[in-house]
Every structure is written in C-alpha cells, then in structure tokens.
Amino acid sequence: MDFPHVSASLGIVHPLCVEHGRNAELWDEDGRHYVDFIGGIGVLNLGHGHPAVVEAVKAQVDRLMHSAFNALPHRGYLEVAQALDAFVPVSYPLSCMLTNCGAEATENALKVARAATGRQAVIAFDDGFHGRTLAALNLNGKVKPYKTGLGSLPGPVYHLPFPSRDNDVSTEQAIHALDRLLEVELPADEIAAIIVEPVQGEGGFRLLDATFAAHLREFCDRHGMALIFDEIQSGFGRTGRRFAFTHLGVEPDLLLMGKSMAAGLPLAAVAGKSRFMDALPKGGLGGTYSGNPVACAAARTVMEVMSEARLAGWSEAQESLIVATHARLKERFPMVGALTGVGAMRGIVFNDTAGASGAEHLAALLAAGREAGVLLMPSGRRRNVLRLLAPLTAEPEVLREGMARLERALATLTP
Incomplete structure (x- = not known):
C-alpha cells in the first residue's frame, strides 16, 4: 500500500x-x-x-472539548492530578504536569531536574528509548534510525550498560561503568539526573536488575541527583502492576507516564517530588493542549478500571x-x-x-x-x-x- x-x-x-x-x-x-x-x-x-472509556469521552465532548489549563483551568486536569496521587504507589505526595506525549514528558523532566539541581549532565542507558524530540533523542541508547544524520544533540548525556537478567550485563559491570564515568568523564556534582526504564521497551522488554536499581537510588541520594523512571511503555498495568518500578523495590524522584494512560487519546505526564516539580519559576511549565479535557476524561476512567x-x-x-x-x-x-x-x-x-x-x-x-x-x-x-x-x-x-x-x-x- x-x-x-x-x-x-x-x-x-x-x-x-x-x-x-x-x-x-x-x-x-x-x-x-x-x-x-x-x-x-x-x-x-x-x-x-473500552466501553467505559468511550462513554466517558462521549460525555466529556458534550460538555467541554478544550481549555488550555495554564490560561483557564478545568476540573478534568485537577481530577487527573488527584487520581495520579492515589494511583502511583509512592510514599510521598505527588506533584504533576500533564503533557501531550511521552517525549514531551521526558523533555520537561530534564527541565525540572536541571532547575532543581543547577546541573546539566544526564546519565542514560544503552538500548534505552525516551522519545523522538531532540533532547530525548540524545538519551536514547541506539543510533539508527533515531540519531542518524542529525549532528550534535542537546546534552551532555552519558550512557551506561543496562544490567538485566535478560541480557549479558551484570550489576557489577554496570556499577564499574558508573564508577569509571565519574573517574574519567565528569564529576558527580555536574550530573542533574539519571534516567532509566524499569523495563526497556524499544530495547527488547528487559527488566532492570533490582540490585542495580537500589544502587542507583542510593547513588542519586548521595550526590543530590534526580532518579527518573521512564514508565511510558511499562506503566499502567503492562507488567501486572500499576507501574513496573514496584518490581524493583525502589521509588523514583520523577516518573514519566504516557501511552496507555488515556487508552488511545494523547495524554502523558511527568510527576514526582515537589522539590523537583516546583523548581522552575511560575510559567516555566505549560502547554496549549497539555491536559486536554477529553483526554483527561479518558485517563480518569482508565485509573478507575485498573484496579x-x-x-x-x-x-x-x-x-x-x-x-x-x-x-x-x-x-x-x-x-x-x-x-x-x-x-x-x-x-x-x-x-x-x-x-x-x-x-x-x-x-x-x-x-x-x-x-x-x-x-x-x-x-x-x-x-x-x-x-x-x-x-x-x-x-x-x-x-x-x-x-x-x-x-x-x-x-x-x-x-
């Protein structure tokens, strides 16, 4: 065709x-x-x-199809933010920003991590995938076809091997690579964030090693970095739990969500600790279509259905x-x-x-x-x-x- x-x-x-x-x-x-x-x-x-989602979307279209939340707030955005606080299994109150897609959530996570830490560098992982916009592309741990022909990308970004039972990289090898990075490439006080998928999507559905996840949590706490979990593909029930990070026993500072969040309508989010999410000045976050009322109606229903x-x-x-x-x-x-x-x-x-x-x-x-x-x-x-x-x-x-x-x-x- x-x-x-x-x-x-x-x-x-x-x-x-x-x-x-x-x-x-x-x-x-x-x-x-x-x-x-x-x-x-x-x-x-x-x-x-899904019948419940279709019904909610149809009812919302009859009431309000759009309002740009940062100009004229609407109840749907507020209800999704409140529902996420209950739906995401973390021990702290959740602060969030709704976006149109996962790549936009990634970009905004980088913004808030930079603002909160005053640093620029990011650590990502081989075979990871975080989106197709320019900054997100540099996080991706694969050149073809995403980075081919584009020249320099926003950074600095450094990649580590991804340890998993599903590949041949051990936790010891990944920790050694992280230690080497700090010895050879850059000091820890220049790193704003570490971003990783608890289960790699584009990388071949590989589960992050739980021991290494715990090491990343301690490492970020020790050095004042943000630990970002990208659950755009693995979240909202794909692994049998609301989010895959619960398989690892580690909480993120920032969580990226998308894809199944609104059952087919364009909606995503970056959410996490308020000390990161509130770091930018007022007006530093926003977007015309972010948190569209119809997509919010779908997302509220998704969370209700996903017990x-x-x-x-x-x-x-x-x-x-x-x-x-x-x-x-x-x-x-x-x-x-x-x-x-x-x-x-x-x-x-x-x-x-x-x-x-x-x-x-x-x-x-x-x-x-x-x-x-x-x-x-x-x-x-x-x-x-x-x-x-x-x-x-x-x-x-x-x-x-x-x-x-x-x-x-x-x-x-x-x-």
Missing part, C-alpha cells in the same frame, strides 16, 4: 490501513480481520474502544499463555530464543541461524503474521526481539487464536 503525501521518513511496519477495532481485534479497510498484538505500541492496555486485582488477573492469564506458547515455539523452531520481560510485558528473542540473522527471521515473521491475521511488532537494537503487547483485556479465546496464528506464521518460514 502506498501512502501519498506522507513523509517517506516515517517508517511503516505494516502496509495496511485499519478501519475499526474492538478490544484485541482489528479490521482493515478491505474487511480483513486481525488479532492485534501491537496495541498501538503499548497504548491500548484496555483494548480498542490491582484486575491488573494482576489479566497479567497472570496473559503471562501463562505467553510462557506456554514460547516453550512450544522454542522446542519447534530453531530461530526462537529466550523469553524476556515480566508479567504481560514479554519479548521473544529471535536468534541467528545458518540461513538468516535473527532480525531477518523476525522481519519475515512480521509479514507472514500479517498474512495469517496477527499483527506483530519488533524491538531491540538489532530488531530481533518480538514484543507482545496485546490488550490486557483481550478475551482468552482471542489471545489463543492470536498465538495460534503466530505459530502458523512461523511454520511457513521453516522448511
């Missing part, structure tokens, strides 16, 4: 045009049916068109199916490697074989899966990790059908 008048710089994973969706199912303009394992790249944890019990039940059911399916696929297909992630945030690594690289195997699977009626998404530095992002609310029979279609698609690639 061609996309006239659309910039050729946009990378299209699946050359089709979707027409309508229902929970974990999609139909394209030709009427073809698909099981959706992409979920808007982590946006649709509650599925396409702890529901999240745990949805995640456990999906995780058990993924684990069982992966074991079968690994036994049957030589290119299928390790399972990464936690809860329902899972990735499947595709290994190199004599005939093709893991990335080539996965690229072929995306096309074969589309033909079989299941929509899939790659991740990882080498684009060799299949990320599974089906809605948490997907009906069991639809999930099983999606997995069956995935297995049939793999079978077409194997002699």
